[in-house]
Amino acid sequence: RIRRPYVLCSGAVDQRKNIDRFMEAFALARTQSSVLKRSTLVITSVGVHELAATTYLATAKRLGLDRQVLFPGYVTDSELKALYQGALCFAFPSLWEGFGLPILEAFSVGCPVLAARAGALPEVGGQGALYVDPQSAQDMARGLVEISRKARAGVLSKQGRRELSRFSWIQAARDTLKTYEEALAS
Secondary structure (H helix, E strand, O other), rough: OOOEEEEEEEOOHHHHOOOHHHHHHHHHHHHHHHHOOOOEEEEEOOOHHHOOOOHHHHHHHOOOOOOOOOEOOOOOOOHHHHHHHHOEEEEEOOOOOOHHHHHHHHHHOOOOOEEOOOOOOHHHHHHHHHOOOOOOOOHHHHHHHOOOOHHHHHHHHHHHHHHHHHOHHHHHHHHHHHHHHHHHOO
């Protein structure tokens, strides 16, 4: 069982996910916020065998976060929903993403989002996320401290739900069909 408070993050073996640098930001933010000082960092989507192929455990140890960083591995959809619902925020520090579905998942349950100002993330998150420079542990730490404030998190949660209304599977299907029809016509 994962205890609150915690910051939720989705990882992978892929270096573009920026997990090592985000752990540095989390360590720094813990020195600046009483809420974050008692928090853990929960990083999903990294299986046991994958974890061995990363530097994540070594980074956590180097930063003194051995017990503050948890890797529950792959979780079910219902477990992920519960993690979003219980998190201080969902952090998406990726250096590059083509879309950013986890942002919309977080928005759907009112979870505040801290996202990298990179790739398609600002386009997907719109006004519903707090953006940080993914190349800067200091800027990500600043964002974590800011988003850990209840008032800021509440505003982002409401804005996130509004941004979510821009997306629907029906519209995505219509747009995809239109693209295929245009391609076939040419």
